[in-house]
Amino acid sequence: MDVPARSGRVLTVPNAISVGRLGCVPIFLWLLFKRHDRVGAAWLLAGLGVTDWVDGWIARRFDQVSELGKVLDPTADRVLLVVGIAAIMADGSAPMWVGEAVVARELLVAGTAVTLAALGADRIDVIWAGKAGTFAVMIAFPLFLIGHANISWRRQAMAAAWVWALPGLALAWYSVVRYVPLARNALASGRERSGQASSGPSGRAYRWRLGSAT
Numbered sequence: 001m002d003v004p005a006r007s008g009r010v011l012t013v014p015n016a017i018s019v020g021r022l023g024c025v026p027i028f029l030w031l032l033f034k035r036h037d038r039v040g041a042a043w044l045l046a047g048l049g050v051t052d053w054v055d056g057w058i059a060r061r062f063d064q065v066s067e068l069g070k071v072l073d074p075t076a077d078r079v080l081l082v083v084g085i086a087a088i089m090a091d092g093s094a095p096m097w098v099g100e101a102v103v104a105r106e107l108l109v110a111g112t113a114v115t116l117a118a119l120g121a122d123r124i125d126v127i128w129a130g131k132a133g134t135f136a137v138m139i140a141f142p143l144f145l146i147g148h149a150n151i152s153w154r155r156q157a158m159a160a161a162w163v164w165a166l167p168g169l170a171l172a173w174y175s176v177v178r179y180v181p182l183a184r185n186a187l188a189s190g191r192e193r194s195g196q197a198s199s200g201p202s203g204r205a206y207r208w209r210l211g212s213a214t
Helices: 013-034 038-061 067-091 096-118 128-147 154-199
Strands: none
Touching (some): 013 067
16 A cells, blocks of 8 residues: 655654665675674674664654655665675675576666656555565575674574575565566556646646655
8 A cells, every 4th residue: 555645754763764774884884894794794784674664664653654755765775785785795605696686686676667757657566575575685695694604503594594585586576577567557557647637728747756666
């Protein structure tokens, strides 16, 4: 269900959480590459992944949905996901093909979202498969990091990483397939509304909104 946004609101708790997530990206990189603290970096990345669900719940529960948040939240999600995975791949803690599959999916979704927005498509709601897939991946990659750390339970962490990574990848790419008809319908309805607006007596243009598919 798409929650109506209060356009003028900027200073909200969910928006502050999203900005905080972006601000923690350099700390994650510092822990991983300067301190060589894989466990610390893993816990930070996992915690940042959990906040993605927290800020969405707060926004809906306390009526703090905003237009800025609808842009800021998915932007923070994708920056965190792509930078985090790229860093873990550079560290050598995760299989290259797994990371490449996740990054390719994110770039495909982001590129499609920009294209649809430029074409005047309606907003597309997030589906459960995309959200669940992203959550699973955000659990898997910190576990890959721990699996290469010098701790006693690294083997168990590596096994758990695969348990999360494979279903997460499957759900993430399944959501891409599911988004195809949704994108087609959003484009058609957006163009229809635009045509109705331009042919109306006032000539008032409708404003498009496109949400990011995760």
